[in-house]
Ligand code: HEC
């Protein structure tokens with residue numbers, strides 16, 4: 001204890017003694033005289049003095065403990081805190097940790113809007129939606145007349161995916177990427193794993209012309225297939241006006257309008273956010289808190305759980321893409337982990353380009369994610385819990401399960417030649433289960449029923 005602290009302690013004790021003396025004097029002279037029956041007997045005086053004295057002693061005790069706590073040598077207290085394995089050096093690759101939102105701007109959880117935003121030049125109408133649905137299910141839009149959009153995006157079955165690692169197109173050809181679900185794609189500001197398409201209208205023109213997926217020679221060839229089919233004349237008139245020419249652009253517009261109706265605002269999570277306190281299980285609620293505190297929300301944010309979506313809005317704001325510093329894309333994997341090799345995560349660099357050392361990808365939505373495995377751009381991971389571990393380690397520098405690099409570590413930056421401390425989130429296996437449970441609360445009730453009925 002330093003001389004200065006000792007001085008404080010002595011002054012404290014002196015103040016307590018002085019205070020106690022004044023109180024005792026007051027009891028004797030004033031209270032006893034003024035307080036009727038109690039004060040008359042010496043027993044009464046004793047009771048009063050003891051009661052007041054106890055208060056003074058309790059106060060002094062608190063003061064002593066406080067002084068002791070603040071003056072104990074640091075080493076005695078730090079083991080009680082979270083600095084574990086403090087001396088390990090973090091490799092430079094841990095430097096990509098995203099910023100976790102600060103406490104003074106609380107994260108606002110949002111339910112999914114009940115309608116998807118549509119662009120001014122392609123308003124959603126029931127007629128266009130009906131036409132779009134017909135086109136979505138039409139295998140004639142593929143060269144071999146046996147693959148439709150629905151072949152890879154099984155909307156009727158509930159999931160909107162093909163449940164394969166990578167997709168199978170015409171003549172059994174296998175593509176290189178996993179099919180994302182079309183459910184809630186209407187809320188994404190950019191589409192495809194690498195975010196290369198800016199709208200559903202633009203996206204819908206991709207698969208018909210993709211040589212692996214549907215293999216049509218040109219947009220005109222697609223439009224001709226539609227013109228050749230008499231079943232389309234009436235729906236086209238209704239959707240675009242009498243005798244409106246059937247064009248590839250309009251085919252894409254109708255499909256996009258249909259996709260804007262493929263939304264799922266009916267998940268337990270949505271019911272919870274709208275006020276049904278019992279919609280989430282305790283495990284899901286714990287997972288929700290971990291999803292925030294671990295930092296998943298720094299990327300999977302807003303109502304569609306994707307920083308790349310239209311719906312990170314406060315109530316009443318007009319639909320607008322969220323401006324993030326680097327657009328809607330993130331490096332993945334952000335850190336070197338054993339998962340990179342195990343799941344072949346850097347063979348495909350996405351938007352990162354051929355010479356990049358790792359991939360750059362659009363942040364996917366996590367809605368209905370429990371139904372849409374296998375996971376990641378290459379469909380390499382089967383279990384949701386495993387994706388949570390991969391995300392936590394490679395996107396947030398967290399330590400997971402049996403990973404030995406626990407807790408806070410020392411980070412060496414070669415560029416600045418500086419050492420700093422890094423607090424890494426630590427997730428137990430139970431935490432991982434809880435986060436996965438929370439992700440399951442993003443499954444639409446209606447889709448869950450469809451899948452169960454299959
Ligand atoms: C052979 C399987 C296959 C067919 C057929 C197919 N898709 Fe896809 N779809 C995929 C795959 C794989 C991706 C991801 C490709 C990528 O990111 O590079 C994808 C991506 C998408 C996306 C983007 C979703 C998102 O979250 O970014 C939409 C929307 C979509 N497809 C709609 C359609 C429509 C509409 C059709 C029909 C015109 C169609 N797909 C035909 C396999 C298919």
Ligand code: HEC
Pocket residue numbers: 098193291294295296297298299300330331332334361362363364365366369372374375376377378387388391392395396435
């Ligand atoms: C730094 C941004 C970032 C953070 C933080 C992040 N993710 Fe991701 N997440 C991504 C990107 C990018 C992908 C797409 C990866 C790919 O291309 O394979 C993804 C993919 C996923 C997927 C797979 C989706 C699918 O359909 O295959 C899940 C599940 C997921 N993240 C959950 C989480 C959880 C849980 C956390 C927190 C522990 C988290 N993410 C933190 C960016 C992030």
